[in-house]
Amino acid sequence: MIATIKILWSSLKMAVQELRVNKLRTFLSLLGITIGIFCIIAVLTATNSLESNVRNDLAALGNDVIFVQKWPWEGGPDAPWWKYMNRPLPEYKELKYIQDKVHSASAAAFAFSSGNKRIEYKNDYMEGVDFMAVTQDYDKVQQISISAGHFFIGKENDGSSNVAIIGANLWEGLFGSAEAALGKTIRIEGRPTRIIGVLKKKGSSMLDIVSYDNIVIVPYKYGRTIVDERRYADPYILVKTAPTSTMPEMKDELRGVIRAVHRLRPTMEDNFSLNEITSATDDLNGVFAAINMGGFFIAFFALVVGGFGIANIMFVTVKERTSIIGLKKAIGAKRSVILMEFLIESILLCIVGGTIGLLLVFMGTLVANSLSTFVVTLTLSNIILGLTISAFVGMVAGFIPAFSASKLDAVVAIRSN
Structure with missing residues (x-):
């Protein structure tokens, strides 16, 4: 050996x-x-x-979040788009039913987005900015990284509060720093709006489903005075699973509540989509x-x-x-x-x-x-x-x-x- x-x-x-x-x-x-x-x-x-x-x-969109939308994420080009086209858009009033009836959810929010907006500050401006309007619990459902200031609270969610949170591209381009942007008044499509929060720089991603660097976020009730979400946006409801519940459990409960709100008979198909990240992954x-x-x-x-x-x-x-x-x-x-x-x-x-x-x-x-x-x-x-x-x-x-x-x-x- x-x-x-x-x-x-x-x-x-x-x-x-x-x-x-x-x-x-x-x-x-x-x-x-x-x-x-x-x-x-x-x-x-x-x-x-x-x-x-x-x-x-x-995963940043939330592995424990269900998106209630008109269109499904799966299906591809062979999907029956004509059937989905006739579906109703999610409505703001449905959010209250979900918050009250879906006990397996920890939080829910209503949101819509629209692109290519013009943001002005004094003599400077930026074009092609994404616009998003959300309800007060949006930060509990999605990952929102605030660099300075705060998310919408209390009366700021009222339609009379012209406030906004802006992304890194905006505060860098218009103000130079996040701290300098706080308290300033910008104009969104000509509407004066006070900045109460700025987001941390995230950088580009592979999907850019939501580009938080190039975005201005406003409360929903204020946002709908700027954009008609029924005509120029695609509104959706986000529902986050409670720690003590599972996604299938919440999905079943959520489907039952929305079917009741839409007054669908047992033999009728769903006229909405419950999209989740796991199906995409x-x-x-x-x-x-x-x-x-x-x-x-x-x-x-x-x-x-x-x-x-x-x-x-x-x-x-x-x-x-x-x-x-x-x-x-x-x-x-x-x-x-x-x-x-x-x-x-x-x-x-x-x-x-x-x-x-x-x-x-x-x-x-x-x-x-x-x-x-x-x-x-x-x-x-x-x-x-x-x-x-x-x-x-x-x-x-x-x-x-x-x-x-x-x-x-x-x-x-x-x-x-």
């Missing part, structure tokens, strides 16, 4: 020495496997990062699985080319060391030891190439993160996967050369030179 370990250790040192001496050959051998591992891990890193960013953006599984499969398919060919390159180099190595193999067999080295010697060298060669490929991917993530807000991460699982694939390719590519070396006759091998 000790003798075998010594032979293997000697073989490992010889393999390292071969890599150092034959630099050009080593470089050409590593190039194929490096490109292969780079391709497959780069694709996986990109798709995993994309999936993570999309899921985080969806479930659809992502198939999409990203297909993308990853495509990435594997592309990288497979690069790995095959790299594997043939490694196999070719190992055949050359066996040819060069034929006499040494004969001497080792003459002093008692078994076939399994010779086989393991060349397999170790092949695996080591591939792991080095794979490590270089992983380093290139890592440097790519650093560049990508410095140039955009899209977060790209090389995960530990992808690193382990890359090294595992490298070792597997090395084992497969090196097996036939190693097997042929182990079968050499000692006398014939010594006389080969």
